Amino acid sequence: MFAVGLARKQEGLVDFELKKPEIKGPKDVLVRVLQAGIDGTDRDMIQRGQKDIGEGEDFIVLGHEAVGRVEEVGRGVRNVKPGDIVVPTVRRGCGQCASCLDKGSDMCSTGLYKERGIHKLHGYFTEYFVDEEQYLVVVPPGLEEVAVLAEPMSIAEKAMGQVRHIQARLPWGCFHPEHSFDRPGWGACKKALVIGAGPIGFFGAALLRLADMVTYFIEIVPETALKVRRMQEMEAQYIDGRGITPESLVKRMGNPDIVFEASGASELALGLLPVGARNGAFVFTGIPRGQSQVCMDGDLLLRQMVRLNQIIIGSINSNRRHFEAALQNMVEIDKRFDNVLHRVITHSFALKDYRDAFAPIPDSLKVIFQVDEGAQAI
Ligand code: BGC
Numbered sequence: 001m002f003a004v005g006l007a008r009k010q011e012g013l014v015d016f017e018l019k020k021p022e023i024k025g026p027k028d029v030l031v032r033v034l035q036a037g038i039d040g041t042d043r044d045m046i047q048r049g050q051k052d053i054g055e056g057e058d059f060i061v062l063g064h065e066a067v068g069r070v071e072e073v074g075r076g077v078r079n080v081k082p083g084d085i086v087v088p089t090v091r092r093g094c095g096q097c098a099s100c101l102d103k104g105s106d107m108c109s110t111g112l113y114k115e116r117g118i119h120k121l122h123g124y125f126t127e128y129f130v131d132e133e134q135y136l137v138v139v140p141p142g143l144e145e146v147a148v149l150a151e152p153m154s155i156a157e158k159a160m161g162q163v164r165h166i167q168a169r170l171p172w173g174c175f176h177p178e179h180s181f182d183r184p185g186w187g188a189c190k191k192a193l194v195i196g197a198g199p200i201g202f203f204g205a206a207l208l209r210l211a212d213m214v215t216y217f218i219e220i221v222p223e224t225a226l227k228v229r230r231m232q233e234m235e236a237q238y239i240d241g242r243g244i245t246p247e248s249l250v251k252r253m254g255n256p257d258i259v260f261e262a263s264g265a266s267e268l269a270l271g272l273l274p275v276g277a278r279n280g281a282f283v284f285t286g287i288p289r290g291q292s293q294v295c296m297d298g299d300l301l302l303r304q305m306v307r308l309n310q311i312i313i314g315s316i317n318s319n320r321r322h323f324e325a326a327l328q329n330m331v332e333i334d335k336r337f338d339n340v341l342h343r344v345i346t347h348s349f350a351l352k353d354y355r356d357a358f359a360p361i362p363d364s365l366k367v368i369f370q371v372d373e374g375a376q377a378i
């Protein structure tokens with residue numbers, strides 16, 4: 001079968017011809033990949049020549065966002081059956097720490113985890129993969145066409161889950177008991193700022209809007225850009241990030257209760273720390289890979305954070321529960337915002353055209369591989 005990834009002895013993205021994998025253990029499931037998404041992590045690994053290849057191997061198949069169809073199951077498999085449409089999770093726990101042993105490998109405390117398509121394990125830019133049923137989440141009917149978005153959505157779910165968990169310190173939040181952090185409308189009476197309108201920013205905004213939060217977003221592309229329009233379709237409000245200052249931002253929207261960082265633009269993100277509202281939360285999800293020297297008033301920053309009870313959270317990866325929540329909320333987002341998720345996938349390529357798929361594509365939002373050509377109708 002055809003696969004795309006990085007090889008120890010070759011430069012850049014390459015393709016391989018691999019043997020179709022087989023079921024080995026009783027809990028194993030063989031999955032036919034239907035679609036696989038491309039994201040910033042893939043582009044980064046290619047650009048930086050970061051080859052996180054498993055021990056004893058000469059290559060890694062990339063790709064960590066996928067949807068597939070179950071073809072065959074081991075004799076001990078209970079929760080999926082041939083024909084089911086499933087989404088695989090990314091991380092495989094260390095098997096040692098309390099978090100990993102309790103289905104929370106996104107919070108692994110040893111750092112000895114592996115990640116499919118990223119860190120030591122083969123990913124999904126290929127035709128088939130085998131994994132245990134515990135790592136496969138069944139897609140609800142009707143969501144098949146957009147289920148490839150479940151992984152990036154799960155990243156936003158995890159980040160927002162962290163915010164809600166920590167902000168449960170404010171059970172009274174506002175005067176409306178129905179807006180407390182454990183209720184669906186928890187965002188009403190609050191304001192959020194999303195930095196970046198790429199897929200993670202989009203999903204962060206989608207969750208904020210689903211929770212009825214007044215949501216603004218900063219982008220440095222013109223208002224006519226497709227990703228800006230997608231955000232506006234969820235009634236998130238555009239702020240041009242070019243030349244923005246903390247003062248001009250506050251003038252425009254007031255002080256945000258939640259800042260959801262999804263751009264990795266460290267200077268911008270750190271520069272906006274002093275604008276947070278009282279009891280506000282910042283959650284960082286973008287991963288900058290370069291270096292930046294940021295000059296800021298440290299006293300002001302600490303003073304603000306202490307006096308205003310603020311918190312900063314970093315959030316990475318997601319576990320099975322976040323995928324399940326992601327799929328549920330994706331149904332709601334499409335219902336509420338006129339099927340907006342169906343307009344997030346802007347470009348689709350055959351796997352063999354991987355070089356075109358990875359070339360810069362102007363005005364794109366989510367680029368995917370249509371791996372199974374016969375599966376257009378999923
Ligand atoms: C993935 C995460 C993963 C991270 C690792 C992201 O693109 O969505 O699941 O943990 O990369 O760098």
Ligand code: ZN
Nearest residue numbers: 094097100108
């Ligand atoms: Zn662990």
